[in-house]
Amino acid sequence: MKIPVNRWLNFLGAIGAGLIVVGFCLILLWHDPLVFWNDDYELSVLPVFADVARSWCEGHWPLLSPYSWVCGNLAGEFQYGTFSVFVNSAVILIWKFPLTFSQQAAALSITHLFVLAVGAFLLARDRRFSIPLSIFVVLVASLNGWIICWGATDWFGALGAFAWLPWAWWGAERALDPKRTKWRFLWSALFVYLVVTGGFPYTVVMLVLLLVWLSLKSLAQTRNPWSILPLCFGTLLGLGLSAPAWLALFDYVQGSARELQAASAHWQWRVPPAALPGFILPCWTVKWTDFFTRPMPHPATELACGLVPISALVAGLIGRGRELVREMKWELILLAVVLLLAMLPTTGVFRWSFRWLPFFHLVLAICAAEALQMLRGVGSGLRSPGSATPATTAFALIVLTALTMSILRTSGLYAFPLTGIFLGLAALWCFLEYFLRDSGFHGWTPPAITFFALLATYLCIPPNCGVPKYNLSQELLKPSPLDPRRLYLSIYPWAEFTYRVEKKTQPVGQIARPGSTSMWAGLRFINGYSPIRPAGVAREFATTIHGEVNSAMGDYLLNYQAGEVGELALLGVDGIVVAREINIAPQPASEWQLVVSTDEGRVFHRRGAPFAHVRSVTSIDSRPNEQFVSATISRVNDSRNRVEADVGQRW
Known part of the structure; x- marks a missing residue:
């Protein structure tokens, strides 16, 4: 049926x-025209998707990228x-x-x-x-x-x-x-x-x-x-x-x-119990454990749900608790389990437990809708006279939270005017519940209040206050002044602390190409953005998530492995980018020439023509006691996901 x-x-x-x-x-x-343009979106997501679009246009499935070894x-x-x-x-x-x-x-x-x-x-x-x-x-x-x-x-x-x-x-x-x-x-x-x-x-x-x-x-x-x-x-x-x-x-x-990963990562970005009043007033500010395991004051913007859900659920539990629990016991159990998971430390390869919050909000919305429907009586239009309990509960919760916030000094930077706006919305909700109780628009009050509460939240509290922004210009689509034929290693300091707009308001990245931004212009880099940092070059060069090479490793590579038979030459690196903040240069100087110097950094090219993408070598580190005969390589087909070449022995 x-x-x-x-x-x-x-x-x-x-x-x-x-x-x-x-x-x-x-x-x-x-x-804010840049509201969706922050941090990982800038250094990772968008440049990679530009490469994905390029790959499909070339007729290849984007399984691999030739423009980053770390994020290849x-x-x-x-x-x-x-x-x-x-x-x-x-x-x-x-x-x-x-x-x-x-x-x-x-x-x-x-x-x-x-x-x-x-x-x-x-x-x-x-x-x-x-x-x-x-x-x-x-x-x-x-x-x-x-x-x-x-x-x-x-x-x-x-x-x-x-x-x-x-x-x-x-x-x-x-x-x-x-x-x-x-x-x-x-x-x-x-x-x-x-x-x-x-x-x-x-x-x-x-x-x-x-x-x-x-x-x-x-x-x-x-x-x-x-x-x-x-x-x-x-x-x-x-x-x-x-x-x-x-x-x-x-x-x-x-x-x-x-x-x-370090065990400390499992304790970062958990929802602290002291932050829970943020479900009512998102400006509620207490200390959260950030990316560096530091307790830092942080507004509870992640808990913002539009005022109505928590108020409706609390009103339902107060007004028709037994009936609501009997009807929704499974959903309430799921809600409690997900909230608990968001507050506990993670394990294994997982980190940052607050990532459970979107699931919590979805379950909360279902529970709150059920509570609203039960409080107002069954009916698809919700037109029957109903209780104003959710609205009055919302008003009471805001008043209590605001008083507690002032006593505990957890108001942070954004309490004004957000607290006043939420009080006004709660008062308006109470008025509309009474004024529209016999109207066909009665059922539309909760979504309307939710819409404006969420809008007020993001207009009063910057939604990106926990992450950096970078001034990356459209010029990054152009390879200049770098050479697409060369393979570069970029040595630059932590992008998050060096290139964010608070530190550098001018456009950045044209030289250093932090993260995976080299993919925009189709430039071949060792560096790349990778949260996983797989076994291989990412671990060998001790790169961080944002593509920075460990400073000690960078010093070692440029001073001791940049020569004609060094590790960088074996890898095919024939271009070096050094950020202005780092005072080193590849050695020996006879092997490299400075081709570009700007306020952002310096670019060095290995003397002579760029290395071929496919080369024959006579020795490898994994077999130090063996020598190989140099081979002739012809008819190279260097496509995106594979390389084909004719290899013949050289006599």
Whole structure:
């Protein structure tokens, strides 16, 4: 038996919900045109996607990149969605338009936020929420503090994968519904594939937790172990479709620096218990453990959820607690588990537990919508006279939090005017609950308050206050003054402390090419941005995540391994870039010539013609006691993912 649904209403509602999210993002762009253009988006995501678009235009699958040795294995890096049909399609389409860097970043993020919004809407509608409540779920799931401050503006892989998690939840619940067709498992398979290939391991773990939770819930409700068979089959099929992505990651991480990361990394960026009032007032400022394991004052912007969800859930537990717990015990358990995971230290190759927050916000939105529906009575229009308890609860929570904030001195830099705006919104909500109680617009009050609370949050608190910005100009699309025929090693200090706009307001990167920015112009560099830093040159040269070579290693390479038979020559390095802040030069001087010197740095080229990409050597370090006959190399086909050449023995 099929479940009757108004598919056209759901379709139009989903598109409308997505457009509301797009409109919200356009307001943020109007306020700050660079809001989506920060940190990793600048040094990693966008230059790599420029190379991905170039690769597809050349007719090659972008598994590898010839423009970075550290970040050359794009498939293994995982975060670039190499095996995701959607990510690659979005990149190809967006790069067809003549957009600036910041506009490309905005287009990519907004596209995925639209997908996230549509998925959240369909998930809410399948749970029999009204159109207004479904849009409320969309706003919290798509525009919460963590998604806007990190996923959409810095760590694209997090957004690229999480955009499909509501879809995976929607597909999994359909797979568990015996009233649907025998092919219902296909939805689950498709969205499991899209989540896994989206490019964020944390979201894959979220998916695993979600699937385990849904399976346990189904088994407890049906007492039938066969009820989860379609979900299991769909999940296995989705994992099979995404196998190239996770197999490449598993192979790549073996022996990497990420596998050997310091134990202190597991304690960074956890949600501190003292920060929890930030769910009510995001300006609440306490100490969080940052990237360098330092306790630093930080506003709770990541906890921003638009005022309504927490207020509605608290009001529901106060007003109809037993009924709400009986109806939603499984969702409340999941909510508590996810919040606990966000507060605990990580383990293994994972770090920064606050990355669980987008999943928490999604579950919170579902729970809050259920509480609102229960408090106001059942009905798709929510037009019956209802309780103003959520609104009055919101007002009381803001007053109590503001008083506590003033007593404990946790107001930080952004309490004014945000606290006053939230008080005004809560008062307006109370008024509208009474004034519109018999109106058809009554049900639209929660999503409206949520929209304006989130907007006020990001207009008052910079959504990127935890990460650096760099002034990277469109000139980086040009290789000049570097030579695309040469392989460069760039020696530069920590980009985060040296090149951020607070330190250098002028355009940077034309010489040093920090991170993976060499990919924009198709320049061949040893350096590259890699959170994994795989075994090989990344570990050998002790590179950091942002592509910097360890200073002691840089000094050793330039002073002792830059000669005619040194390690750099064996690797084919015939270009050296040295940032102005570093006072060294490659030795011996007779082997190198200074070709460019600017305020940013110096460029040295090895004397003579650039090295050939394919060369014959007579000795290698791994076999020190052997000598090899020099070979003749001809008909070299140096394509993107492989190199072919005719090799003959030289007599």
